[in-house]
Amino acid sequence: MASILRTSAPRAIRTTLLSSRRTPALPILQTRLQSHDTRNPPRGNPPIANRPPPDAPREEAGALRNNSKSGSYLGTTKRLPEFNLNDKVVLVTGAARGLGLVQAEALLEAGATVYALDRMPEPSADFYRVQKRAAEELGTTLHYRQIDVRDVPGLNEVVKSISDSQGKLDGLIAAAGIQQETPALEYTAKDANLMFEVNVTGVFMTAQAVAKEMIRWKRGGSIAMIASMSGAVANKGLICPAYNASKAAVMQLARNFASEWGHYGIRVNTISPGYIKTAMVEALFEQYPERKRDWPTQNMLGKLSVPQQYRGAAVFLISDASSFMTAADLRIDGGHSAW
Template structure:
């Protein structure tokens, strides 16, 4: 109060006048919420609709935020999704609203699969399914993919993440091991993409195919002796280019992702055997660290969704952090 007495009389009169008007201002604000709810009701988006069904989804894209990422009602297959990178990317697609089918040759998926499956049903308002299949069993693979497409009346996307790795010097690599590597990493990827694309063409709705390649398809890794694996991933990159060129007429986009080193359970086991790699590998890219499977979630959602609707034939996506390694490895 003492400080108020120091104000000029004109200011004091203005303050008293505004104080007398406060009740009317308060009354005005109190009716604003009612005014805002008048008029035609807004069209409910997928998030609202799912909430009315008793779920509380939190999709990546809705009519309210980044709708181009919305995958509600889309059917997407992810091969190699029983665990690891494939499963992490499958969860990202679920969060965007897609119905996801995981394809893998394991008898049963990892324990984490059931957690994500339950989350899809109770939290995200969608579903995650498992189909056991070796991508080399082409007839059975085609049957599974067609059955899924028939059930839903559509086929919208594929992430082909199934693959194997074997470290062995080139002078010691057997023909059998090389044939196995190529049959899974190249032929298996090709046949999976083909099976999915056939359904996309059948329903005339287009779609998006993402092939998981590797930075090793572009570089020769220092300290990691895997010539057949690197050759297989180079083939995946070239396969992606050709499929994009051929299938664009059907509205099918094809892109590849080339991850750098990812810290997975297998890599951790490798570090136990070769502890020096834990120190050396992070030095071989510009960020100075290794990547985590979760860091490829956004790439999956982006490439499968309409957010990348004018992007096809792109290879080496996410390879940029390894350009420094590329220069190093080729020396």
């Protein structure tokens, strides 16, 4: 279950990453899309095409001689260089906060230039911490673009403008989504359509826009879409029929995209998280204390996950470390759905 889970009373929809409000017409939208970077231009370094992984630090030689310090400088020419993303441009939707932002920071640490896309007019306070760290510590850049993935013309415009400005597009993590907890007998068509419009069509159109740019530049690329363990199981005690169906659809979309785009060198996979302990889930536990007690017992590790435990999955799927992996689902649920 992705970290966007929020619920209170039945039928109460929670759009944590995407607004239900329609976006303005394109001329206004194009101006607004650039407002964040115009007012607060991110500092950092642009990517350089075909830049190789960095050499291992000089300290490594001394560390290896006497074993006094760790010598495992990952992502350098000597240590797993296939994990290095120093010349990659990657988009992450739903990255103004939460799981999407955590994954964006991991990509930045691996060297990527990252564009965060989200419906929020301004990203969270933590976003600025990550943006500052990217510029001052990591030697790369974190950008922000405001967009609702249901606005397909605006979405296409944003993706193309990023691609044009960078001269390439290498990766996508589609993490935007919404959640609603309502019994199937009480669901309205309006609520169901909104769920599928955001979680399925929004993911579809985002992947399509990115794939078109990857094909245009003839460089291939990697797309990772956030599904959920709930795409494979019906969660005991959590009534989310439309959400679960939407995540199953994301997994099937990935298989079909992979089969269509593989000959372009584009890989498409999904990440299926289990229950994630976030501030929103903690608030949920106040309303349903039995879930705080029961959920950890429903997996083989006896605990809930945290967003940071999905960092490695993001880097792995976007990087060349997974270069022979496509049409696959990386399920990270503590064994919940294997029981």
